[in-house]
Amino acid sequence: MLLSLGLGLLGCARRSFEGQALAPAALAAHRTVAILPFAVQLERLRDVVAHAGVWARDSAARPLGSTLENGLLAERRQMGYQLQAALQAEFMRQQAERPATCTFQNPAETNQRLARAGITYENLPTRSMAELRAALGVDAVLAGQTTMHQLLPGGVSIAVFVLSNGANPMADNTVQTALDIYDTQTGQLVWRFDHELRGKPSTSAVALAKALVRDMKGEVPYLKK
Numbered sequence: 001m002l003l004s005l006g007l008g009l010l011g012c013a014r015r016s017f018e019g020q021a022l023a024p025a026a027l028a029a030h031r032t033v034a035i036l037p038f039a040v041q042l043e044r045l046r047d048v049v050a051h052a053g054v055w056a057r058d059s060a061a062r063p064l065g066s067t068l069e070n071g072l073l074a075e076r077r078q079m080g081y082q083l084q085a086a087l088q089a090e091f092m093r094q095q096a097e098r099p100a101t102c103t104f105q106n107p108a109e110t111n112q113r114l115a116r117a118g119i120t121y122e123n124l125p126t127r128s129m130a131e132l133r134a135a136l137g138v139d140a141v142l143a144g145q146t147t148m149h150q151l152l153p154g155g156v157s158i159a160v161f162v163l164s165n166g167a168n169p170m171a172d173n174t175v176q177t178a179l180d181i182y183d184t185q186t187g188q189l190v191w192r193f194d195h196e197l198r199g200k201p202s203t204s205a206v207a208l209a210k211a212l213v214r215d216m217k218g219e220v221p222y223l224k225k
Helices: 002-009 024-029 045-057 062-095 107-116 129-136 154-163 205-219
Strands: 013-021 032-035 039-044 140-150 173-183 189-199
Touching: 013 205, 024 189, 032 062, 032 107, 039 062, 062 107, 062 140, 062 205, 107 129, 129 140, 173 205, 189 205
Parallel strands: 032 140, 039 140
Antiparallel strands: 013 189, 140 173, 173 189
């Protein structure tokens, strides 16, 4: 019974979102936009337990700890690039139905240009808007930040959710995403969109990108209404 109910709950999530155009005139003037690799944070109970286990076994086990940390960094980086590509794909799909006032730079070109300028996934947050403009040659950049918070593993979370009639907050997992558009000429934040999925959200990059674009509705500044 738990399995059958769980399968029905896997894709279920409660949504909340809010968008805000902070500088409509600047948005209207943009003709080229680059989507940056997302900054991703993974907050999962399994990682905390694994990390504690490594250090509890042997206080000198630094290589094991380093391996675990490196694995988490690699997972965050991979998800960051996947979200960048998935969001671009969703925008392209929308453009087929609603003309855009700008051109979105291909993510492969964006990443190649960043690499040539010595800008890596790890040091991207420390680089100035002037450096990004020089490297990418675009009018604006869209930066995404996603935090995936999983208190309990998927199967356990579903069981707790079902047995508590959805009343136990420990059953809730969340995916919180903030999208910000910056004008590269001025460095000004010109648009932002805050989004949260709570309950049993999918952690797939493609599913999250689809949810973001769906919930933006008519708020995407570059797609004509």
